Each structure stands twice: as structure tokens, then as C-alpha cells.
Amino acid sequence: MRQIDAGLITESVKKMVMEANYFLPEDVYSTIKEAQDKEEWQLASDILDKILQNADIAKNDQVPMCQDTGMAVVFVEMGQEVSIVNGYIEDAINQGIREGYEEGYLRKSVVGDPLNRVNTKDNTPGIIHYSIVPGDKLKITVAPKGFGSENMSRLKMLKPAEGLEGVKDFVLETVELAGPNPCPPIVVGVGIGGTMEKAAFLAKKSLMRSFDSYNENPFYADLEKELLEKINELGIGPQGFGGKTTALRVFIEYYPTHIAGLPVAVNIQCHAARHKEVVL
Amino acid sequence: MKKLTTPLKVEDLKDLKAGDNVTITGYIYTARDAAHKRLVELLEEGKELPIDLEGAIIYYVGPTPAREGEPIGSAGPTTSYRMDSYTPQLLDQGLLGMIGKGKRSQEVKDKIVEKGAVYFAAIGGAAALIKKAIKSAEIVAYEDLGAEAIRKIYVEDFPVTVVNDAHGNDLYQSGRKEYLQWLKEN
Numbered sequence: 001m002r003q004i005d006a007g008l009i010t011e012s013v014k015k016m017v018m019e020a021n022y023f024l025p026e027d028v029y030s031t032i033k034e035a036q037d038k039e040e041w042q043l044a045s046d047i048l049d050k051i052l053q054n055a056d057i058a059k060n061d062q063v064p065m066c067q068d069t070g071m072a073v074v075f076v077e078m079g080q081e082v083s084i085v086n087g088y089i090e091d092a093i094n095q096g097i098r099e100g101y102e103e104g105y106l107r108k109s110v111v112g113d114p115l116n117r118v119n120t121k122d123n124t125p126g127i128i129h130y131s132i133v134p135g136d137k138l139k140i141t142v143a144p145k146g147f148g149s150e151n152m153s154r155l156k157m158l159k160p161a162e163g164l165e166g167v168k169d170f171v172l173e174t175v176e177l178a179g180p181n182p183c184p185p186i187v188v189g190v191g192i193g194g195t196m197e198k199a200a201f202l203a204k205k206s207l208m209r210s211f212d213s214y215n216e217n218p219f220y221a222d223l224e225k226e227l228l229e230k231i232n233e234l235g236i237g238p239q240g241f242g243g244k245t246t247a248l249r250v251f252i253e254y255y256p257t258h259i260a261g262l263p264v265a266v267n268i269q270c271h272a273a274r275h276k277e278v279v280l
Numbered sequence: 281m282k283k284l285t286t287p288l289k290v291e292d293l294k295d296l297k298a299g300d301n302v303t304i305t306g307y308i309y310t311a312r313d314a315a316h317k318r319l320v321e322l323l324e325e326g327k328e329l330p331i332d333l334e335g336a337i338i339y340y341v342g343p344t345p346a347r348e349g350e351p352i353g354s355a356g357p358t359t360s361y362r363m364d365s366y367t368p369q370l371l372d373q374g375l376l377g378m379i380g381k382g383k384r385s386q387e388v389k390d391k392i393v394e395k396g397a398v399y400f401a402a403i404g405g406a407a408a409l410i411k412k413a414i415k416s417a418e419i420v421a422y423e424d425l426g427a428e429a430i431r432k433i434y435v436e437d438f439p440v441t442v443v444n445d446a447h448g449n450d451l452y453q454s455g456r457k458e459y460l461q462w463l464k465e466n
């Protein structure tokens with residue numbers, strides 16, 4: 001067994017929540033830049049320019065790019081030969097979130113109870129997903145998720161007969177309903193198949209992919225491209241003021257499902273597509 | 281680029297059109313859902329509000345904490361529809377401007393026309409850029425709400441775009457329509 005100290009996990013998570021909020025990932029930045037070069041509608045191009053300026057300021061001044069510094073979504077891939085010592089992994093992660101949101105001047109946006117709504121004042125708990133993988137490494141991905149875009153996400157249990165067309169319609173309808181609310185340009189994460197919660201998980205997980213990646217299955221890669229094109233024909237544009245750039249990317253993940261079902265989940269992500277990862 | 285200063289007068293707003301880029305200078309208030317809820321509860325109890333809404337602008341924002349020596353942290357707009365159920369009552373109190381992002385309800389849009397008010401959008405997610413336009417900030421009510429407390433902030437040339445003007449136009453409909461029309465013709 002390889003031993004990893006819980007303190008190291010706390011330190012890594014703390015650093016990642018801060019960096020994720022200050023530094024827009026390079027691939028996201030360059031995709032917005034490319035979109036701006038292709039955007040012929042003036043108001044739209046101006047907005048994309050301001051979004052890039054904003055990312056530059058956030059990086060140079062080390063301030064959050066968005067005031068909604070999100071709920072901390074954390075993906076843990078733990079090698080089955082790893083053993084965590086000196087603490088419980090979940091406590092270590094939440095401690096990293098607590099320290100990072102405090103020291104990094106990040107906004108605390110979590111309430112302890114969804115109906116009674118009292119702020120926990122330290123942005124914990126995070127939303128932590130674990131998976132056990134082969135090997136002796138520990139990979140942690142931290143993704144602060146803003147709720148302007150999270151609130152525009154949807155899930156539907158389609159009938160198998162609705163098939164491919166049903167999925168496409170649902171994705172387009174979700175983007176249409178969201179309109180200007182999730183701060184377009186957006187990234188669209190789609191989970192197809194599995195069970196209800198698996199589809200939602202896949203949609204979220206897909207948003208962690210690099211912007212130059214496509215689904216490994218050519219059928220789904222083509223579907224990603226087709227949906228991106230269709231979304232950008234809607235004309236919603238940056239901030240919903242009209243234009244070509246409604247979405248930057250569509251990511252699809254799929255999973256086997258039941259003979260009677262076709263779950264589909266759409267997780268909307270704004271242009272502040274923040275995530276950071278570390279392998280320990 | 282049109283320039284507005286606060287407090288606003290109905291006069292100042294009648295020539296504004298959906299799609300206009302405007303800059304705002306002066307004192308404005310910040311408030312999100314939790315503060316709106318309290319304000320409207322006070323009105324329903326017939327009590328006085330802690331802030332004067334006559335000609336005021338409310339900016340829908342919950343900023344990040346300020347670093348030492350700075351007035352405020354990053355401060356971009358939050359999604360406005362969560363304020364829709366409270367907004368008409370505040371417009372009745374003299375509120376003339378709102379800054380946020382995203383669609384408003386028909387009820388709010390109608391009230392905007394009735395009162396000659398305006399709904400502006402700031403760029404969602406451009407919080408570090410907008411921070412630079414905010415020169416001072418002071419909590420004036422509901423400190424216990426933290427990021428959601430009501431702040432009185434002084435802004436200088438705060439860049440916004442008119443979404444819903446006093447004449448019933450809506451940039452979220454017209455902007456897209458114009459773009460698609462232009463696309464067809466080009």
C-alpha cells in the first residue's frame with residue numbers, strides 16, 4: 001500500500017480552489033479568443049473581448065474571475081493501492097475547501113440546509129464524488145460550480161422510442177430555455193444513459209474534459225459537433241444579446257442503460273469553466 | 281456611449297433604448313434575494329425601509345470578500361429572475377434602475393414601462409473587470425447576510441447595457457432577432 005497523508009490532500013485542495021477561481025484554464029481562454037475572431041456581430045464580439053479582459057485581470061491581480069466562486073465539486077479517483085493516513089479523506093478535502101475559500105477571499109455560497117438556508121460560512125461541504133481505480137495514485141479534480149448556470153440544467157427520462165432525435169431536442173430545448181441566464185457563452189455537458197443519477201453524474205463529469213477533446217466514440221464525437229453547430233444557430237449569443245457564440249463546446253458522455261429507459265441530463269456550465277486537477 | 285448619474289430621474293431614462301451601452305456614475309445599492317425578501321416584508325408590515333429608493337438603482341450582486349485596502353472583491357451580476365417576485369413593490373417605492381443579468385418576468389417588464397424605469401445587464405462573469413469601477417462600498421443594512429447584505433457602493437463609469445427600456449423593448453428578444461435577420465441577409 002502506498003500511503004498518502006491527509007494533510008497533503010488538504011493543502012492540494014486549498015491551493016486548487018484558489019487557483020481555479022483566479023486562473024481561467026488556457027484551453028477555455030483560447031477557445032473564447034477563437035470564437036471572438038469568428039464573431040461578426042459587434043455587440044457579441046465586444047462582450048467576448050470583455051470576458052477575456054476579465055480573465056486577464058483576474059489572473060494578474062489574483063482575484064476571482066467571477067463573484068460566484070461556486071460550490072466546490074470534487075472528483076476523487078483513488079488508486080486501490082493507496083491508503084490515506086492521518087485523517088479521513090472527506091474531512092481533509094472539506095478542510096482544504098474551508099481554508100482555500102477563507103484565505104483566497106472567495107465567496108462563501110453554501111447553506112447548510114436547502115429549506116432553512118443558513119450559510120455555513122466556510123463554503124463546506126463540497127460535493128465529492130469518489131471512484132476507485134487501479135494503481136497507486138490519487139487524482140483530485142476541483143471544479144467550483146456557479147449556480148447561475150447550474151440552475152439552468154435539466155434531466156429527463158426519455159422513452160427509448162424518442163431516441164437520438166429526442167436527445168437532440170432535449171439538449172436544444174434546455175439551451176433555449178436557459179437563454180441569457182447562465183452567462184453565455186456556455187459549455188454544455190450531456191450525460192446519456194445509465195440511471196437517473198448516473199446521467200446527471202456523467203453530464204457533470206464531461207465538463208472536466210479538455211476543450212480539444214472529443215468523445216472517443218466517433219458516433220458521439222459527431223453528435224458533439226452537430227449539437228454545437230445547432231446550438232450556435234440559435235442566435236442567443238454572448239450574454240443573450242444575439243450572436244454566433246452561444247456555446248463554446250458540447251461534451252457528451254454515455255453509459256449502458258436499461259431496455260426500458262433513455263435518461264438524458266444536461267448540465268450547463270458558464271464561460272467561467274473552472275477546474276484544476278492534481279495527481280498525488 | 282450615454283452617461284447616467286444617480287439618483288436617476290424618469291426624464292433621464294425616456295430616451296434609452298434596449299441595446300444602448302450606458303455608463304453609470306454615482307451611488308447605487310446592492311441587494312440579492314435574501315435582502316429583497318426582507319425589504320418587501322417591511323413594506324408589507326407598513327414599516328420604513330432602511331434605504332431610500334427614490335430614483336435609486338439596485339445592483340443584483342453578492343461580491344467576494346474585499347482584500348485589505350480594497351473597497352470590494354469581484355462583483356459581477358447575479359441572475360435577476362430570482363428577484364422578480366419582489367421587484368414590482370420596489371418599483372412602486374421609486375426604484376428606477378436595476379442591474380443584473382438574464383430575463384425578467386412579464387409582470388416586471390410591465391411595471392418597468394408603467395414607472396418609466398430601466399433594467400440593465402452587466403456582463404455576467406466579468407466580475408474582476410466590474411470590480412475596477414467600484415470605488416467605495418459600505419454596508420447599510422442586513423450585515424448578518426454577509427455577501428448578501430445591502431451595500432451602498434460608489435461606481436464610476438460602470439458599463440451596462442439596456443435590456444428592458446421604458447417603452448417595452450427587450451434586448452433578449454430584439455438583439456437575437458436582429459442578429460438572425462442580419463445573418464439571413466449576409
Ligand code: SF4
Pocket residue numbers: 066067068069145146147148149150181182183270271272356357358404405406
Ligand atoms: S453563471 Fe458562471 S459566470 Fe455567470 S455569475 Fe454564475 S459563475 Fe459567474
